[in-house]
Amino acid sequence: MIDTLLISSSTERGPQIAARLEASGIAFRLRTLHGNAKQLRVHAAAIKNADLLIIDDAELTPRELSGVEEALSQTPNLHCMLVTPAPSTTLLMAAMRVGVRHVLSWPLDEAELADALAHVSAKKNAGMRRDGRVISFTSCKGGSGTTLIAVNLAYTLAAQRDKRVLLVDLNQQFADASLLVADKPPPATLADLCAQIDRLDAAFFEACVMHVHANLDVLAGAGDPVKSGELRAAHLERILTLVREQYDAVLIDVGQNINPLAIHALDHSDSICMVVRQNILYLHAGRRMLDIFKELGYPASKVRMIVNQYDKNARIDLPTLEETLGAKVTHHLLRDEKQATEALNHGVPLVTSAKGGALAQGIAQLAEVLWPRPVVVRKNVLGRLFRGRPNAPPQLKTGH
Numbered sequence: 001m002i003d004t005l006l007i008s009s010s011t012e013r014g015p016q017i018a019a020r021l022e023a024s025g026i027a028f029r030l031r032t033l034h035g036n037a038k039q040l041r042v043h044a045a046a047i048k049n050a051d052l053l054i055i056d057d058a059e060l061t062p063r064e065l066s067g068v069e070e071a072l073s074q075t076p077n078l079h080c081m082l083v084t085p086a087p088s089t090t091l092l093m094a095a096m097r098v099g100v101r102h103v104l105s106w107p108l109d110e111a112e113l114a115d116a117l118a119h120v121s122a123k124k125n126a127g128m129r130r131d132g133r134v135i136s137f138t139s140c141k142g143g144s145g146t147t148l149i150a151v152n153l154a155y156t157l158a159a160q161r162d163k164r165v166l167l168v169d170l171n172q173q174f175a176d177a178s179l180l181v182a183d184k185p186p187p188a189t190l191a192d193l194c195a196q197i198d199r200l201d202a203a204f205f206e207a208c209v210m211h212v213h214a215n216l217d218v219l220a221g222a223g224d225p226v227k228s229g230e231l232r233a234a235h236l237e238r239i240l241t242l243v244r245e246q247y248d249a250v251l252i253d254v255g256q257n258i259n260p261l262a263i264h265a266l267d268h269s270d271s272i273c274m275v276v277r278q279n280i281l282y283l284h285a286g287r288r289m290l291d292i293f294k295e296l297g298y299p300a301s302k303v304r305m306i307v308n309q310y311d312k313n314a315r316i317d318l319p320t321l322e323e324t325l326g327a328k329v330t331h332h333l334l335r336d337e338k339q340a341t342e343a344l345n346h347g348v349p350l351v352t353s354a355k356g357g358a359l360a361q362g363i364a365q366l367a368e369v370l371w372p373r374p375v376v377v378r379k380n381v382l383g384r385l386f387r388g389r390p391n392a393p394p395q396l397k398t399g400h
Contacts, residue, residue, distance in 0.1 A: 001206050002028040002121055005046055008056035009036040013106065017056055017083065020108050026117040027206035028052075036060075040067035047071050047078065052120050056083040058106070062094035069098035079120045083108065121203045132166075132247040134240065135370060136269040138254040138262070140285035144275040145308040147171065148340060148350070149333070150253045151180045152363045153370075155349040158215035161367060163248040166209070168239075169221030170265055171255035178210055178220040181349055186210040186220035191227040193219070194235040205242060221253075233264040240268050249371065258292060266296070271370065273304045273330075276321070278314040283324050290327060300327065306366070307332035331369050333362040 004021065008014035014032055021028055031050075033043055036057040040047065047053055053071065057064075060082060072078055081102040082095055095103050102116040137150040147169075154167040169177040169190065178186050188208035193200070209217040219239075222231065243250050252269065254262050266272055274289060276282040286305075293303055307321065310332040318329050336359035340350055351360045 001211075002026065002051045002117065002124060003049065004028045004030045004052045004054060005043075005050035006030060006032045006054045006056065007035045007040070007043060008032065008054075009034070009058060010056065013056050013058075013083075017054065017108065020110060020113055021117070023110060024114040024117050025207070026114065026121055026203050028117070037064040037067055040071055044071070044074075048075050050075075050078060051124055052079045052081060052117075054081045054083060056106075058085055060084040060087075060091065062091050065094050065098050065100070068095075068100060072099045077124075079124075081116060081120075118203065132244045132250050133270045133371075134244065134250045134252065134268055135271045135273060136252040136254050136265050137273045137275060138258075138266070138289075139256045139275045140289040141281055142256055144256075144277055144282075145333075145340075146255065146273075146275045147177050147180065147253050149273075149275060149306065149308065149363065149366075150251050151177055152349050152351045152360070153367060154216055154218075154249070154251050155181070155213065156351050156364055156367045157249050157371065158213050159351075160364065161371065163215060163371070164246070165216045165249045165251065166243050166247040167216070167218045168243075168250065168252045169219065170236075170252050170262065171221050176221075176223075177253050178218050181212045181216075181218060182210060186218070189220045189222050189227075191222035191231065193239070194231050197235050197238060200238055200242065202242065202246060205239075205246075217247075231261055233260055236261060236264050237268075240265075258289070263296065266293075266298070269302075271304055272298065272302055273306050273370075275306045275308050276325075277309055278307065278311060278316040278321060280316070283316065283321070286325050290325060303327065304330040304370070306330060309333070309335040309337075311335060331362070331366050333366070334358040336360075 006014060006017060008017065011034070014034075018030055018032065021030060031046065033046065035043060037055050037060055055068065068080055072080060079102075080100045081104065082100055083104050083106055084091070085106045087103050087105055092103055102119075104112060104116065137146045139146045150167060154165045157163045158165040167177060171177070187210065193205070193208045196204075209219050212218055240250070252265050254265055272293070274286065276286045290303065305325065305327050307318065307329055318332065322328055336357050339357045339359060350357070351363055
């Protein structure tokens with residue numbers, strides 16, 4: 001997503017440029033201000049928050065590029081595009097000297113504009129590469145609450161931990177994760193994206209995801225078992241390779257199916273969260289799922305067991321669960337059906353509608369377990385004074 005600031009000297013050309021941006025196919029956010037190249041200092045605050053500055057000035061001359069040079073020097077990651085009728089060779093050379101790489105003539109050529117925007121998008125994404133951790137959520141039975149947990153954990157990481165997060169709905173039966181965070185249809189689904197996998201790049205992916213929060217995107221599930229059956233592991237491979245570089249955290253709601261596509265997601269996950277509940281059905285199915293994980297070669301340290309709707313008075317307590325399944329419980333979440341139902345009915349994350357509730361707090365604690373904060377070692381005053389001088393030998397005075 002390119003945050004774009006358009007400063008136009010014309011009330012007629014400004015809307016036309018906005019329309020051409022829309023037709024380019026590049027994801028962007030646009031703010032439009034009236035002005036020209038001479039008035040850039042007036043808009044300094046707005047320019048600092050932009051990825052791309054477009055200056056539309058019919059009277060632009062090389063002398064007026066000093067303001068552009070100042071803006072680019074004060075905002076190192078800013079890209080600038082100039083739009084003016086029939087730019088002269090002198091103007092082109094002057095623009096290049098101050099750091100402008102895109103000078104477009106009016107009327108705009110759609111292909112030329114799209115190429116320039118794609119270049120800006122690629123440069124922006126190249127400067128924001130991450131090494132995102134992938135965590136999959138799965139369950140041995142339906143009704144465990146994996147989707148609710150994954151959605152709210154994603155929102156917690158994005159809103160409270162300031163991480164850039166992607167939630168991928170890989171549930172091939174129901175695919176309703178997007179319904180838990182918004183009351184509008186997604187721009188595209190995982191099946192739509194895979195159907196055009198040859199177009200996959202950062203800009204195309206950006207156009208397919210649902211933007212739920214400034215730091216949280218959701219790639220909606222297919223929502224159709226037939227379409228889900230057409231998804232291929234190679235498609236998922238390309239998507240995961242791309243998103244690891246774009247996000248700090250990638251959460252995958254796998255659901256309860258163990259099939260080739262799900263296994264591919266689990267193979268590429270740093271951790272697998274298996275969600276269980278305290279009843280006999282989960283004991284039998286959970287044991288079988290752990291055996292499958294072992295057969296797939298996953299080390300025990302990769303699998304995290306999460307107990308949902310924990311009841312301290314249940315006949316199957318945590319020690320019984322651990323002994324029967326042969327695995328330690330990583331975390332447990334308290335039952336809070338009233339707040340969970342309320343959040344589901346309103347299509348909002350539980351951690352926003354009932355952030356003081358027991359379940360919301362438990363999810364915040366789960367975020368700390370899965371993404372522990374770095375330990376900051378603080379040395380005391382004496383430690384700082386003597387740092388770097390361990391067992392220093394006594395120094396002899398000159399002449400001795």
